[in-house]
Amino acid sequence: MKYGRKILEPVAGYVPGEQPTDLNVIKLNTNENPYPPSPRVVEALHALGTEAMRRYPDPTASAFRRECAKRHGLPGADWIIAGNGMDELLSLAIRTFVDPDEKVLAPYPTYSLYDVLCKLHGCEMVSVDLDGCFQLPEAFHTTPAKLCLLARPNAPSGVSVPRAEVERLCRSFPGIVVIDEAYVDFGDDHCMDFPERFGNAVVMRTFSKSFSLAGMRIGIAVARPEIINEFMKMKDSYNMSAFSEAAALAAVQDYDYMRGNVERVRATRGRLFAELTALGFDIPESQSNFLLARWNGTPTAREIFERLKTRGIYVRYFALRGLESALRITVGTDEQCGALVHALGEIVKK
């Protein structure tokens, strides 16, 4: 006897990267930040006490949203919704703006959760292949849909399409354009000004990467108030815990701390890029905290992935079309990346 809805039968569900319980492994597989969050976040959490556990949290995280509005120069907190990680906001976007049987447009390859969310909602995701440089082909601009999901920088390529391309999309696309800026703090530019310029633009950010808070589950979506109102209707009453709200507020208040960690990751990214390239990997220029290292030799990328794992080094391998010969490697500390390069040197040596 099957009790699940029919719609769930063909859905495999999202497969997240492994979270090994052994804390001694070198974990470069889920794009977490290798550095700890701001000490002010830790202080804010310690300060909460049992009252914060006993009472319900602020249902809309208003103090955090006000602080974000100030930080990003937005007209007010009503331009922002906070969520239990960006994944919740992505799911909300599909449920808020797309009817089952309508279409969602996304490039391929991209964040694989998009497709899972569409299937769970019963809508179709139309995937348009990126070109050989991971840029948008012309067909992307001419495919109509109700909602477009565009990760910028994209995953797993790490490549950002030019701002002008996103601008063109916002002007011509007939529905909502979600610009997923999960990794944007590691890049050179952003699109946070788009919601004020375009009525259909929604910019999303996560605190899982640059702010080192993946375990706290914090994300924001920024759009015009009439769009945020629709999101608000759809969300759970208390979609963030009191602890996430307090951590989120302290994190944005200590923005410079985050920037310091990001600069360290960017510097390591440059060194890792050079070292992996010297080993023979082919890597597109990354605007994020990971590198897509393509390998056309022996052993295969999958074998390299397995051998690294036996040495306690976790990277990500996707058995997906076009990514069969690639490893996605999160930029860790210099020490972690040094250990990775050393191991790779032994594994791929002729």
Ligand SMILES: Cc1ncc(COP(=O)(O)O)c(C=O)c1O
């Ligand atoms: C492109 C992209 N968007 C969104 C997310 C989700 O972020 P969060 O941890 O806030 O749910 C991720 C996480 O890996 C991601 O890679």
